[in-house]
Amino acid sequence: VYKVETxxxxxxxxSGIPEHTPEHAEILCHTALGMLWESREVHDPxxxxxxxxxxxxxxxxxVAGVVSDDKPRYCMYGEAITTASRMETHSQLxxxxxxxxxxxxxxxxxxxxxxxxxxxxxxxxxEMETYFLQRxxxxxxxxxxxxxxxxxxHSIEGYEELLSICQPGAIDNKV
Numbered sequence: 568v569y570k571v572e573t574x575x576x577x578x579x580x581x582s583g584i585p586e587h588t589p590e591h592a593e594i595l596c597h598t599a600l601g602m603l604w605e606s607r608e609v610h611d612p613x614x615x616x617x618x619x620x621x622x623x624x625x626x627x628x629x630v631a632g633v634v635s636d637d638k639p640r641y642c643m644y645g646e647a648i649t650t651a652s653r654m655e656t657h658s659q660l661x662x663x664x665x666x667x668x669x670x671x672x673x674x675x676x677x678x679x680x681x682x683x684x685x686x687x688x689x690x691x692x693x694e695m696e697t698y699f700l701q702r703x704x705x706x707x708x709x710x711x712x713x714x715x716x717x718x719x720x721h722s723i724e725g726y727e728e729l730l731s732i733c734q735p736g737a738i739d740n741k742v
Contacts, residue, residue: 568598571643577655581643584631592672595624596679596700599663601711604729623654624673624700625666653689654697663700670698678705702726 571579580598583591599622609618627647634642650666658664665673665681673679680701686694708725709716722728 619660621658622663624669625651626669626672665698667696
């Protein structure tokens with residue numbers, strides 16, 4: 568996974584560049600689960616509540632290259648970038664939102680559990696079929712974040728704790 572840039576409060580990463588990586592969607596899904604878990608450690612100083620993040624994932628072709636003479640930086644452009652951004656902005660707090668294309672790529676391995684969100688209107692895209700990532704069937708949260716599990720307080724896989732950060736009703740897709 569490669570960190571591209573931070574714009575405001577958004578952080579963009581990509582996988583499968585500059586060399587094509589067939590399992591790019593699987594890598595991004597595991598990264599997203601880890602990011603969602605780690606965000607629990609960041610608390611709003613006013614309320615002491617965990618900061619809830621939204622994550623969006625899309626798969627598709629991009630154009631990438633180094634731009635500028637003064638301060639060269641690696642930039643990416645294309646419809647795939649826009650669609651990934653739309654998945655994030657139309658997600659729910661504490662959720663990982665995937666386009667149908669990202670879902671198709673991530674489903675190839677059979678290593679993830681998804682919940683269909685159905686067709687929803689996406690700004691600038693029209694109605695799109697989308698999904699929420701629930702869990703990895705390959706790795707526990709503890710393996711993803713490389714932290715030891717405390718059997719006295721943690722579930723075996725860690726996904727109960729991860730889903731508990733969602734707002735009420737978000738887990739069963741009612742929000």
